[in-house]
Amino acid sequence: MRGTLSERILAHSRETPDRLAIRLLHGQRPEQAITYGHLLEESLRYAGRLEQSGVKPGSVVLIIHPHGADLVFGFFGTLLAGAIPSILPYPTEKLDPVHYRQSMEALFQLIKPRAVLTYSGLGETLGSLLDPHHASLLLPQLGRGALGVPASMSPRDIALLQHSSGTTGLQKGVALSHTAIFNQLQSYAEAIDFSAKDVVVSWLPLYHDMGLIAGFLLPVLWGVPLVLMSPLEWVRAPQMLLQAVSRFRGTLSWLPNFAYNFCARKIHASALAGVDLSCWRAVINCSEPVSVRSHEVFLERFAPWGFRREALAASYAMAENVFAVTQGGIGEPLTIDEVDPKGLATTGRAEPASPGVRLLSSGRTLRNVEVKIVDANGDSLPSRQVGEIALRSDCMLTGYYLRPDLTEKAIRDGWYFTGDLGYRVENDLFVTGRSKDLIIVGGRNIYPADLEEIVNEVEGVHPGRVVAFGVPNAELETEDVAVVAEVDTEDEAARRQILEAIRTSIARQTDCVARHIHLVDSRWLIKTSSGKISRHANREKLLTEKGLATS
Amino acid sequence: MSPQQIIVEYISAEILRDKHRIIDPKEPLISSGLIDSFSLVDLALFVESSFGARIQDHELNAEHIDTIEALMKLVNSRLA
Numbered sequence: 217m218r219g220t221l222s223e224r225i226l227a228h229s230r231e232t233p234d235r236l237a238i239r240l241l242h243g244q245r246p247e248q249a250i251t252y253g254h255l256l257e258e259s260l261r262y263a264g265r266l267e268q269s270g271v272k273p274g275s276v277v278l279i280i281h282p283h284g285a286d287l288v289f290g291f292f293g294t295l296l297a298g299a300i301p302s303i304l305p306y307p308t309e310k311l312d313p314v315h316y317r318q319s320m321e322a323l324f325q326l327i328k329p330r331a332v333l334t335y336s337g338l339g340e341t342l343g344s345l346l347d348p349h350h351a352s353l354l355l356p357q358l359g360r361g362a363l364g365v366p367a368s369m370s371p372r373d374i375a376l377l378q379h380s381s382g383t384t385g386l387q388k389g390v391a392l393s394h395t396a397i398f399n400q401l402q403s404y405a406e407a408i409d410f411s412a413k414d415v416v417v418s419w420l421p422l423y424h425d426m427g428l429i430a431g432f433l434l435p436v437l438w439g440v441p442l443v444l445m446s447p448l449e450w451v452r453a454p455q456m457l458l459q460a461v462s463r464f465r466g467t468l469s470w471l472p473n474f475a476y477n478f479c480a481r482k483i484h485a486s487a488l489a490g491v492d493l494s495c496w497r498a499v500i501n502c503s504e505p506v507s508v509r510s511h512e513v514f515l516e517r518f519a520p521w522g523f524r525r526e527a528l529a530a531s532y533a534m535a536e537n538v539f540a541v542t543q544g545g546i547g548e549p550l551t552i553d554e555v556d557p558k559g560l561a562t563t564g565r566a567e568p569a570s571p572g573v574r575l576l577s578s579g580r581t582l583r584n585v586e587v588k589i590v591d592a593n594g595d596s597l598p599s600r601q602v603g604e605i606a607l608r609s610d611c612m613l614t615g616y617y618l619r620p621d622l623t624e625k626a627i628r629d630g631w632y633f634t635g636d637l638g639y640r641v642e643n644d645l646f647v648t649g650r651s652k653d654l655i656i657v658g659g660r661n662i663y664p665a666d667l668e669e670i671v672n673e674v675e676g677v678h679p680g681r682v683v684a685f686g687v688p689n690a691e692l693e694t695e696d697v698a699v700v701a702e703v704d705t706e707d708e709a710a711r712r713q714i715l716e717a718i719r720t721s722i723a724r725q726t727d728c729v730a731r732h733i734h735l736v737d738s739r740w741l742i743k744t745s746s747g748k749i750s751r752h753a754n755r756e757k758l759l760t761e762k763g764l765a766t767s
Numbered sequence: 768m769s770p771q772q773i774i775v776e777y778i779s780a781e782i783l784r785d786k787h788r789i790i791d792p793k794e795p796l797i798s799s800g801l802i803d804s805f806s807l808v809d810l811a812l813f814v815e816s817s818f819g820a821r822i823q824d825h826e827l828n829a830e831h832i833d834t835i836e837a838l839m840k841l842v843n844s845r846l847a
Contacts, residue, residue, distance in 0.1 A: 244825050310798055310799070452824045474805075
């Protein structure tokens, strides 16, 4: 597979203009079926508007839209204009507009977008941040604008940017070339036996690598029908996914680990009348630590509706490798490794033991990806020894956009150091944790430093005496955000007030919910030898003291 | 206990896991970050199984049920 993303869309529209590309589901409103011909025409209209606004090939265009046609056409329109799209999450009602505006302002200064495609409600907030001589704000437009002329690009050019969540995450736009994306999609398509017989069903957000690459670009560029729904609607009605799989004979979906439990526990049997899941050939667990139990819970719950054990699959993926590093569970069951939990925790040896802790394999590496497990010095470790996962491939990021300093730190001698921990047994990769302090809540990345900075500002909290980390959520098998802050007051009412202020500040500034907020007395928090507050040690201390379930 | 008391108790004990948390009927629950989106389905299932009042999927958001007051209005209209 060669060429550029635009060329693929142009080829599909020329060869099979009437073939269905995307079926957009809208909870309350009628669905929209988009053919390749329609996709090209509407996307070219966006391209035309971008060209008229002076957007040149190679410039960055930010796209901030909820689920819907404008998101899809805006994205492909940007590609067709030869510009670089980056889809960002849109703010929910929780976010404080002032803080949102500030984080966007910082992002705009860093990546200097030439245009922002968004909806009118947000346009007002963002428009004032753009220098009108430099950048344009494009709202959805009714009526018939002129079609743009597809720009010719080189496969080595940057095709798109991926930003992960959080203020800290915004500083790292993962820049991916057309070549890297095609190399990934080609080898990934082989790894999952992707074919014209497939139908992809997805609720995943397109600002996330799993949603954008697996749940959007893979099917659309490969000419395989995609049924796409809104993440926001799905989380309120998880049965939508199963109903859509049944109705459109879906064969493939990708889910973060929590979603297996979420679906199994929160869907009422009455919502599943007539549902038949026997067509679902692979449901791929990805983007959060994978768990044997989540798969068992899902299988047990949905087997009566035709869900097959063989459909349970898993993958280890990251935006820096476009998407997948490994894939397992296609054509053969996922390996389960039962190891001694003590050895794993103390020496990092995954020694087989029965009974032990059961770890689920993320599968084997794609044919174009090399993985090694290394110690702190970067030296390779033997089989069954836990270390940092490093990878090398022909589908890696070009770099972090306009951040050579961060790129240099992450890639050394051609290897990308993931910050994730794991071990190998023969061909299987087992991911056991993270060396970076990232918190992943339901597949969404949250940076503890962002939260700590916010809590530091809350009145009554000891400045600098705050720590944030993830704790296990046993019900959904994901993580919850936990914050520990030192306070002086012992007054119950005053403490309650500080606690509420912390909760509100986090919600309004990050759009995430801190489920565990603990106020402690001075000098509760443990510092490292270098005087920094240790996230790891304080996490252990809290889990022990509060008896929060450990995984 | 009235339906309102039962719902408030469910929210503080089961969703917030903080039985002593007092919830004001006018206090925003969703837009304030008190209740996260993963718990909204639980709340709807609880209301439906306890009172037979069905909250539609598209009503599970701050626009429709951000406060206990708004939630009770909706529940009561379904009970009538």
